[in-house]
Amino acid sequence: xKLSISALxxxxxxxxxxxxxxxxxGNLEVDGAWARASIGASRPGGAYFTVRxxxxxADRLIGLSSPVSAMPMLHETTVSEEGVSRMAHVEAPEIPxxxxxxxxxxxxxLMLMExxxxxxxxxxxxxxxxxxxxxEVTIEVPVLSIRATGPEE
Amino acid sequence: xxxxxxxxxxxxxxxxxxxxxLGLGWWRVDGPxxxxxxxxxxxxxxxxxxxxxxxxxxxxxxxVAAADxxxxxxxxxxxxxxxxxxxxTTLSDISVWLEELGAEADSLNVAFITADPERDTPKxxxxxxxxFDPRIVGYTGTPEEIAETAAAFRVRIEKRPVNQGxxxxxxxxxxxxxxxxxxxxxxxxxxxxxxxxxxxxRRILNQA
Ligand SMILES: [Cu+2]
Numbered sequence: 353x354k355l356s357i358s359a360l361x362x363x364x365x366x367x368x369x370x371x372x373x374x375x376x377x378g379n380l381e382v383d384g385a386w387a388r389a390s391i392g393a394s395r396p397g398g399a400y401f402t403v404r405x406x407x408x409x410a411d412r413l414i415g416l417s418s419p420v421s422a423m424p425m426l427h428e429t430t431v432s433e434e435g436v437s438r439m440a441h442v443e444a445p446e447i448p449x450x451x452x453x454x455x456x457x458x459x460x461x462l463m464l465m466e467x468x469x470x471x472x473x474x475x476x477x478x479x480x481x482x483x484x485x486x487x488e489v490t491i492e493v494p495v496l497s498i499r500a501t502g503p504e505e
Numbered sequence: 506x507x508x509x510x511x512x513x514x515x516x517x518x519x520x521x522x523x524x525x526x527l528g529l530g531w532w533r534v535d536g537p538x539x540x541x542x543x544x545x546x547x548x549x550x551x552x553x554x555x556x557x558x559x560x561x562x563x564x565x566x567x568x569v570a571a572a573d574x575x576x577x578x579x580x581x582x583x584x585x586x587x588x589x590x591x592x593x594t595t596l597s598d599i600s601v602w603l604e605e606l607g608a609e610a611d612s613l614n615v616a617f618i619t620a621d622p623e624r625d626t627p628k629x630x631x632x633x634x635x636x637f638d639p640r641i642v643g644y645t646g647t648p649e650e651i652a653e654t655a656a657a658f659r660v661r662i663e664k665r666p667v668n669q670g671x672x673x674x675x676x677x678x679x680x681x682x683x684x685x686x687x688x689x690x691x692x693x694x695x696x697x698x699x700x701x702x703x704x705x706x707r708r709i710l711n712q713a
Contacts, residue, residue: 364613388593391586391632398589423668425572431695437591437678457594457695464589465668496634499597 357418368381373396379407379487380447385493386503387464389473397421397464397471399479399493400455400503405447412444413453416481421464424479428460446453447483471495549659550556554579555658557592559650561618564630564643571654575687578709579614582680583660585621586633591678596693597678600638602703609710610640618644619677622651682709 373382380403387399397420403406405411416424426442442460447453455461462479463473473495480490495502557571574581580599584592596617603610620624621643625633630643630674646654655662660677667673678695682705690709694704 383551395587396589431678435679436675437695438675441618461590498593501597
């Protein structure tokens, strides 16, 4: 599975530092990461973040890994004309030059499938993002309430 | 309402004519004079609750018929707790609406009906609903009961596989509002802003 190529690598990259400021990697800036607390580990977890591209060339998110999930996947929720919501897998989304890839409730989200343990409110976990051009960056994702609808200010 | 009344009663000939037309339009389309379109005969709209024959199991294991909801205004929506995205978002939204309505919302039935009866047992629903507004009641049933409920609400439910063995459920995401008499009121669309949603709920609370 393309999006979990370095599932094991993430264990060694765990810095354990909660960042408030955007993390810069090449021309990209990763910001506003948060996850929803899960109830147990039997259901997938949900997480969100924003990647801004400050460069002149498009980049792509080609891989994801985290020790909390055996299978992180990017999904997009769409609602059809008839009001039917569905989730579809998103493969390697582009971060346009000067633009951003925004994950937020009701839109694109990170599905943390096969959780290795519950995501507990108040905790954090490392998430590694692998970009085609900018390379790899690991961020700490704070776990907010199951009722949260956005990142903490 | 009072604004419209003032317009209808006020002013000279020309304004009275204009305002009168406006007032009449409001009266017929949206006001108390509106012929309530019966959803019983419109295949695109949910049946009146009193016409639904289905019985479901709530998150405390009690058997409740949809027809039992008649007598109080009802807010009903479909979802499934496996989904970490649409479901918590909708439940968070509805919890916020209910909190904004405060004690006013105490007379509502708030029904979260699972679109995924296989995974959402009463226990799974009870566990999942704990962090949300306690006025939200989860409902499940046999796959047949859920299919019958979906049909009565004119809701589409479709299971779709995602990675080995797991599946997701596509489902109609709107929130259905019914008046206390069980007649269908309106739908709050997914994503609809709370500034529109809360007044819609208030309206069904105030309609007999
Ligand atoms: Cu998803």
